[in-house]
Amino acid sequence: MDKINITLARLRSQGYRLTPQRLTILHILSESGDHLTPLEIYLKARQALPGITEATIYRTLNFLTEKELVLAAHIGSGQLVYEIAEHDHDHLICRACGKTHEIDHIALKSLYEYFESTTGYQIDSVHQTFFGLCPECQKKNNL
Numbered sequence: 001m002d003k004i005n006i007t008l009a010r011l012r013s014q015g016y017r018l019t020p021q022r023l024t025i026l027h028i029l030s031e032s033g034d035h036l037t038p039l040e041i042y043l044k045a046r047q048a049l050p051g052i053t054e055a056t057i058y059r060t061l062n063f064l065t066e067k068e069l070v071l072a073a074h075i076g077s078g079q080l081v082y083e084i085a086e087h088d089h090d091h092l093i094c095r096a097c098g099k100t101h102e103i104d105h106i107a108l109k110s111l112y113e114y115f116e117s118t119t120g121y122q123i124d125s126v127h128q129t130f131f132g133l134c135p136e137c138q139k140k141n142n143l
């Protein structure tokens with residue numbers, strides 16, 4: 001069973017309907033395998049569902065994010081991007097050139113566990129973004 005079908009099965013097992021909007025957005029994110037802005041998703045979704053509005057895209061993305069089928073990440077400048085929730089990871093973003101790097105969430109897991117055991121909170125956000133300078137931009141800065 002491929003990823004998209006696992007995702008769809010999860011949604012159904014939770015008793016949610018697979019509306020054309022939900023299905024289309026999940027397919028778009030699954031096929032692209034990348035981070036997309038709501039506008040990019042809207043432009044692609046419009047080809048499959050000509051009547052769809054941007055408001056529907058936002059509403060559907062919120063729903064899918066709540067159900068943990070889709071991950072949302074802040075990438076700076078107030079911009080949110082979305083991707084299909086397939087593997088837990090976090091992001092490093094260079095604040096000078098904007099280059100992004102994916103890191104495995106395993107690296108943060110023990111930190112989360114530490115926070116949870118010391119505060120009693122249950123942390124449910126993976127997909128964090130860290131800002132810094134990439135190696136190339138560090139070199140440029142040192143010239």
Ligand SMILES: [Zn+2]
Nearest residue numbers: 094097134137
């Ligand atoms: Zn850079």
Ligand SMILES: [Zn+2]
Nearest residue numbers: 035073083127
């Ligand atoms: Zn990501």
